[in-house]
Amino acid sequence: MELPFAESYKIKMVETLRRSSREEREKWLKDSCYNLFKLRSEYVYIDLLTDSGTGAMSDKQWSAMMVGDESYAGASSYHLMKDTIKKLFGFADFLPTHQGRAAENVLFTVLVKPENIIPGNSHFDTTKGHIEFRKAHAVDCTIDEAFNPTLNHPFKGNINLNKLEKVLKENPIEKIPFIIVTLTCNSSGGQPVSLQNLKDVHMLARKYGTRVLFDSARFAENAYFIKTREKGYENKTIREIVLEMFSYADMMTMSSKKDAIVNIGGFIAMRDHDLFQQASVYNILFEGYITYGGMAGRDMSALSQGLMEATEFDYLETRVKQVAYLGEKLKNYGVPVLEPFGGHAIFIDAKKFLPTIPKEEFIAQTLAIEIYLEGGVRAVEIGTLLADRDPETRENRFPELEMVRLAIPRRVYTNNHMDYVAVTVANVYQYRNTFKNGFKIIREAPILRHFTVELDKIC
Numbered sequence: 001m002e003l004p005f006a007e008s009y010k011i012k013m014v015e016t017l018r019r020s021s022r023e024e025r026e027k028w029l030k031d032s033c034y035n036l037f038k039l040r041s042e043y044v045y046i047d048l049l050t051d052s053g054t055g056a057m058s059d060k061q062w063s064a065m066m067v068g069d070e071s072y073a074g075a076s077s078y079h080l081m082k083d084t085i086k087k088l089f090g091f092a093d094f095l096p097t098h099q100g101r102a103a104e105n106v107l108f109t110v111l112v113k114p115e116n117i118i119p120g121n122s123h124f125d126t127t128k129g130h131i132e133f134r135k136a137h138a139v140d141c142t143i144d145e146a147f148n149p150t151l152n153h154p155f156k157g158n159i160n161l162n163k164l165e166k167v168l169k170e171n172p173i174e175k176i177p178f179i180i181v182t183l184t185c186n187s188s189g190g191q192p193v194s195l196q197n198l199k200d201v202h203m204l205a206r207k208y209g210t211r212v213l214f215d216s217a218r219f220a221e222n223a224y225f226i227k228t229r230e231k232g233y234e235n236k237t238i239r240e241i242v243l244e245m246f247s248y249a250d251m252m253t254m255s256s257k258k259d260a261i262v263n264i265g266g267f268i269a270m271r272d273h274d275l276f277q278q279a280s281v282y283n284i285l286f287e288g289y290i291t292y293g294g295m296a297g298r299d300m301s302a303l304s305q306g307l308m309e310a311t312e313f314d315y316l317e318t319r320v321k322q323v324a325y326l327g328e329k330l331k332n333y334g335v336p337v338l339e340p341f342g343g344h345a346i347f348i349d350a351k352k353f354l355p356t357i358p359k360e361e362f363i364a365q366t367l368a369i370e371i372y373l374e375g376g377v378r379a380v381e382i383g384t385l386l387a388d389r390d391p392e393t394r395e396n397r398f399p400e401l402e403m404v405r406l407a408i409p410r411r412v413y414t415n416n417h418m419d420y421v422a423v424t425v426a427n428v429y430q431y432r433n434t435f436k437n438g439f440k441i442i443r444e445a446p447i448l449r450h451f452t453v454e455l456d457k458i459c
């Protein structure tokens with residue numbers, strides 16, 4: 001017999017999970033104003049809210065924490081991180097920050113001015129938040145194929161070069177400080193960008209005289225997809241692919257809570273030393289001195305080790321295959337899921353799942369709530385709540401896709417947990433026709449409202 005696939009690690013430490021009853025969950029959810037972010041984590045059995053900062057560190061990362069250097073300036077942990085970033089991405093200059101959005105805050109304070117235009121592939125929510133907060137505009141140039149939830153395209157995170165060139169051509173280039181490429185593209189379903197596309201975007205940026213920023217949270221998963229899907233890369237190592245990817249970027253922002261497999265941390269890295277010096281001013285102001293930037297030395301050491309582990313093929317194969325395992329299960333139960341499966345999450349097509357709920361009543365949120373009630377599984381809405389209001393008209397923005405995301409933390413759950421999640425969702429699918437009403441907003445914040453919004457049932 002052919003030997004089956006199995007995880008590339010074993011478990012050394014465990015954490016107890018608590019199950020709950022449907023009655024308990026109904027009460028907890030009501031007390032949380034139907035916002036899953038407001039639930040206490042003990043009230044959740046399997047937590048697929050996010051893969052951000054929720055990964056399990058390895059024995060090597062934990063030992064790196066013990067030898068972390070907590071010197072205020074010039075710590076060896078900082079130099080370890082600097083060397084690792086240089087080796088993996090090719091950038092000589094870097095600034096540590098406490099997480100990804102802090103990296104955006106520091107860099108965008110230097111680069112983004114009111115009325116600027118920042119084209120990219122479905123900008124991540126905090127990225128868009130930091131752009132719009134500065135009265136600039138994010139323009140989505142993702143390929144149209146990304147909006148067809150079942151079309152099988154290997155690189156649905158790609159930028160449509162015609163859309164991008166139109167933006168570059170029709171606006172004064174001084175208004176476009178950079179192009180953002182998000183790897184993998186979270187907002188379009190954890191979909192990768194091909195190396196060819198990265199190369200083409202770089203060429204367009206050079207042609208028109210602007211720069212390229214990689215929003216890099218899941219760069220390693222992106223590299224795995226390049227290796228397994230793009231012609232010519234099958235025999236390259238993940239690290240060779242990563243180095244080539246970043247040769248087409250001028251700078252990067254990183255949320256280390258994803259593909260650096262740490263619980264907190266981030267950084268900015270760049271080629272332009274002047275830009276580094278300008279950004280250093282704001283790093284000191286907002287984050288901390290340039291050799292720690294809001295991170296403990298031990299966290300920088302664990303982060304460096306995490307970057308090395310995340311760029312190993314065996315780790316990535318285990319990771320991406322577990323996500324696909326859940327995707328296949330759901331598909332077999334008839335649940336409408338986005339395909340191809342993403343690198344870090346499975347996305348459920350909520351409009352197809354719940355066709356009777358009007359879009360004004362938050363279709364994806366309604367589904368995420370039912371999934372929690374059914375099995376204590378916490379997912380997240382990627383729909384109208386997240387899309388927020390138009391900053392000028394203050395009208396709700398209704399995205400083309402209403403999705404519920406099941407994000408899988410790295411190295412945390414087993415495939416038995418995935419089986420449980422799949423049955424939870426399949427049960428909701430069985431009684432989907434009994435849903436008549438969704439939710440209405442009681443209270444919301446002016447920006448990034450999904451984190452704190454309060455809702456009530458429409459009866």
Ligand SMILES: *Cc1c(COP(=O)(O)O)cnc(C)c1O
Nearest residue numbers: 099100101124126215217255257
């Ligand atoms: C998570 C994430 C961010 C923001 O990072 P935080 O660490 O959560 O602040 C930015 N961009 C992308 C693509 C992300 O996934």
